[in-house]
Amino acid sequence: MNKELIVSSNRHETMAAILEDDQVAEIHIEREHQRGVAGNIYKGRVNKVLPGMQSAFVDIGLERDAFLYVSDVVDTIEEFERLESGDGDDSPADGGEANGDAARPRGNGRSRSPQRSAQRPTQQIEDLLKAGQEILVQVVKEPLGTKGARVTSHASIPGRFLVFMPTADNIGVSRKIDSREERSRLRGIVRQFRDEHGFTGGIIIRTAAARRPKEDIEGDLRYFHELWSEMRGNMESLRAPAVIHHEESLVAKLIRDFLNDDFSAIRIDDRDEHARVLRLVERIMPGMVERVRHYAKEFPIFEEYGVQAEIDKAxxxxxxxxxxxxxxxxxxxxxxxxxxxxxxxxxxxxxxxxxxxxxxxxxxxxxxxxxxxxxxxxxxxxxxxxxxxxxxxxxxxxxxxxxxxxxxxxxxxxxxxxxxxxxxxxxxxxxxxxxxxxTDPCPYCSGSAVIKSSSTICYDLLSEVRKIGPELNGHAVQLRVNPDIARVLEQEQRGVLRDLERVLGRGVTVQPDVRLHHEQFDVMAT
Structure with missing residues (x-):
C-alpha cells in the first residue's frame, strides 16, 4: 500500500492527512488555542475519593477534574515514592514481555508468581488515595462533552524505538520481534545503559527497534533519561496542579509513531515545519529524508490533493x-x-x-x-x-x-x-x-437539528392566548412573531387567527419581528 502524509500548517492550526492509495484515510487537527491534553503528564491533587465508584477526581488544572479509576492506581504509589526519592533497586527484571507496541505492564512491572498474585488482597481506592494528596498522572483520554479527562498513574512516554514507563522497572520487547537473538541484543543494550547511567524506569522495546544500530536505541534512552530528570525536578519545584510534561506536536507524533517505508512522500506547505520535520526524520530514519518535500505553490495543499473536499463531506x-x-x-x-x-x-x-x-x-x-x-x-x-x-x-x-x-x-x-x-x-x-x-451545535435549533413547525407554533400561540386571555382586561392585543409565522397566520393558518379573535372578543394585530426566533412569540396588551 502506498501512503502519503500531507501537512498544512500556519500560525493558527496544523492539519495532517494520511492518504492510502491516493484516498484520504485519516485527518488529524491541532489548533494553537485548542491543543489536546492527551499524553500530557501532570502533577495533580486529589479533590475527592469515591469509594462507591472505586475512583477519584483529580485536579490537574483543567476546567473539569480528571477521572482516575482504582485500576489505574493499584501498585503505582509505592513505585512513585521510590522513584521520587531516588533510592531502591534499579536493576531491571528480566522478562516482562510486551504484548505488542501498545502493551504496557500494569503495576510496578515486577514479575509475580500466580500464587502470590492470587493471595494478594484487592486494594481499595480509599486505601490508596486521600483528598489533598498530590499524585503524578497522565491523560489517556481527552475531555469530551461534559466529562473530564481520563487519567492514569501508569504513565508512558513513547519514543521512536522505545516506550519509557516511569512507574515500571522491567524491560519488555514487542512480540512482533520474534528473533531470539535480536530480542536478546536489544535487551542487552537497554540493560547496559541503565547500569551505566543509574537510569530507573521500565522500557518497552518497540517493533521499529528491530535491527536498528545500538546508537539509535541509546538515542531514545538518553532522551528518556534527560526527560525524566527534568520531570523529577519539575515535580519538586512546581505546586499542584501543574504540567510536568507536554506531549509532542501533532506532526512530530505522527512521524514518530507511523513513519515507515510504506510512505512514499511527506508533503508540507510551511517552511518552518518542513525544516523541523527534516531534522526529526534525519535523526530517526535518515534513509527517508529525500521523501520529505516542501510544497511551495500558492494553491492550498489540501485543495491540491483533494483533502479539503473529503473534510467537507465528512x-x-x-x-x-x-x-x-x-x-x-x-x-x-x-x-x-x-x-x-x-x-x-x-x-x-x-x-x-x-x-x-x-x-x-x-x-x-x-x-x-x-x-x-x-x-x-x-x-x-x-x-x-x-x-x-x-x-x-x-x-x-x-x-x-x-x-x-x-x-x-x-x-x-x-x-x-x-x-x-x-x-x-x-x-x-x-x-x-x-x-x-x-463544528459547533447549531445555535438556532440548540443542536437538535429540528425546530417546531409553523403550524405547531400557531397552535401553541392559540393555547397561550386562551390561558392568559382573562388577564388582558379587554385591552387590544398585538402578537409579535417571527415573519414566517406572521405569513402562515395570514395565509395557511388564517383559521387560527380567527379563533384568536373569537377567544379575545376583539381584533388581533400581527406584528412581524425579524429579531425573534422561529419559535418565539409575544402576546402584548396595547
Missing amino acids: IRSKVWLKSGGYIVINQTEALVAIDVNTGRYVGKRSGGLEDTIVKTNLEAAKEIVRQVRLRDLGGIIVADFIDMDDRKNRQKVAQAFERELRRDRAPSKTIQVSDFGLIILTRKRVRKSLERQL
Missing part, C-alpha cells in the same frame, strides 16, 4: 456510494448509528434483489470503516445493513467489514447480530471526533 451525515447507494451517519450522546440504503442503485437485469442488496452492503462495509477512521468515531458504533435472506451473504459482509477494519490502528471489537442485519463495533475513543472538532 461533516455531513449522508455519504454516497459509487453504485448509487448511500449511508447515513448520525452521532448521538450514547452511540453512532449508521444506516445503509440502496438509494439510486437498482442492480443489474441479470441479478435478483438479493444480489443488489449484497453488492450495496459490501460496498457500504468498506466505506463505513473508511468513514469511521476519517471521522475518528469512537464508542459504540451500530451499522444497520440492508437485510439479507442468505446466511452466507450475511457472513460475507461481516468478513468484508472485519477485513477493512484491520487497517484501523485504534483498538476495536465487533459483534454481528445476524437476525437483525446489524454489526456493532466498539472503538476506543481518545479525542473528539472530526465533526466535534470542526
Whole structure:
C-alpha cells in the first residue's frame, strides 16, 4: 500500500492527512488555542475519593477534574515514592514481555508468581488515595462533552524505538520481534545503559527497534533519561496542579509513531515545519529524508490533493456510494448509528434483489470503516445493513467489514447480530471526533437539528392566548412573531387567527419581528 502524509500548517492550526492509495484515510487537527491534553503528564491533587465508584477526581488544572479509576492506581504509589526519592533497586527484571507496541505492564512491572498474585488482597481506592494528596498522572483520554479527562498513574512516554514507563522497572520487547537473538541484543543494550547511567524506569522495546544500530536505541534512552530528570525536578519545584510534561506536536507524533517505508512522500506547505520535520526524520530514519518535500505553490495543499473536499463531506451525515447507494451517519450522546440504503442503485437485469442488496452492503462495509477512521468515531458504533435472506451473504459482509477494519490502528471489537442485519463495533475513543472538532451545535435549533413547525407554533400561540386571555382586561392585543409565522397566520393558518379573535372578543394585530426566533412569540396588551 502506498501512503502519503500531507501537512498544512500556519500560525493558527496544523492539519495532517494520511492518504492510502491516493484516498484520504485519516485527518488529524491541532489548533494553537485548542491543543489536546492527551499524553500530557501532570502533577495533580486529589479533590475527592469515591469509594462507591472505586475512583477519584483529580485536579490537574483543567476546567473539569480528571477521572482516575482504582485500576489505574493499584501498585503505582509505592513505585512513585521510590522513584521520587531516588533510592531502591534499579536493576531491571528480566522478562516482562510486551504484548505488542501498545502493551504496557500494569503495576510496578515486577514479575509475580500466580500464587502470590492470587493471595494478594484487592486494594481499595480509599486505601490508596486521600483528598489533598498530590499524585503524578497522565491523560489517556481527552475531555469530551461534559466529562473530564481520563487519567492514569501508569504513565508512558513513547519514543521512536522505545516506550519509557516511569512507574515500571522491567524491560519488555514487542512480540512482533520474534528473533531470539535480536530480542536478546536489544535487551542487552537497554540493560547496559541503565547500569551505566543509574537510569530507573521500565522500557518497552518497540517493533521499529528491530535491527536498528545500538546508537539509535541509546538515542531514545538518553532522551528518556534527560526527560525524566527534568520531570523529577519539575515535580519538586512546581505546586499542584501543574504540567510536568507536554506531549509532542501533532506532526512530530505522527512521524514518530507511523513513519515507515510504506510512505512514499511527506508533503508540507510551511517552511518552518518542513525544516523541523527534516531534522526529526534525519535523526530517526535518515534513509527517508529525500521523501520529505516542501510544497511551495500558492494553491492550498489540501485543495491540491483533494483533502479539503473529503473534510467537507465528512461533516455531513449522508455519504454516497459509487453504485448509487448511500449511508447515513448520525452521532448521538450514547452511540453512532449508521444506516445503509440502496438509494439510486437498482442492480443489474441479470441479478435478483438479493444480489443488489449484497453488492450495496459490501460496498457500504468498506466505506463505513473508511468513514469511521476519517471521522475518528469512537464508542459504540451500530451499522444497520440492508437485510439479507442468505446466511452466507450475511457472513460475507461481516468478513468484508472485519477485513477493512484491520487497517484501523485504534483498538476495536465487533459483534454481528445476524437476525437483525446489524454489526456493532466498539472503538476506543481518545479525542473528539472530526465533526466535534470542526463544528459547533447549531445555535438556532440548540443542536437538535429540528425546530417546531409553523403550524405547531400557531397552535401553541392559540393555547397561550386562551390561558392568559382573562388577564388582558379587554385591552387590544398585538402578537409579535417571527415573519414566517406572521405569513402562515395570514395565509395557511388564517383559521387560527380567527379563533384568536373569537377567544379575545376583539381584533388581533400581527406584528412581524425579524429579531425573534422561529419559535418565539409575544402576546402584548396595547
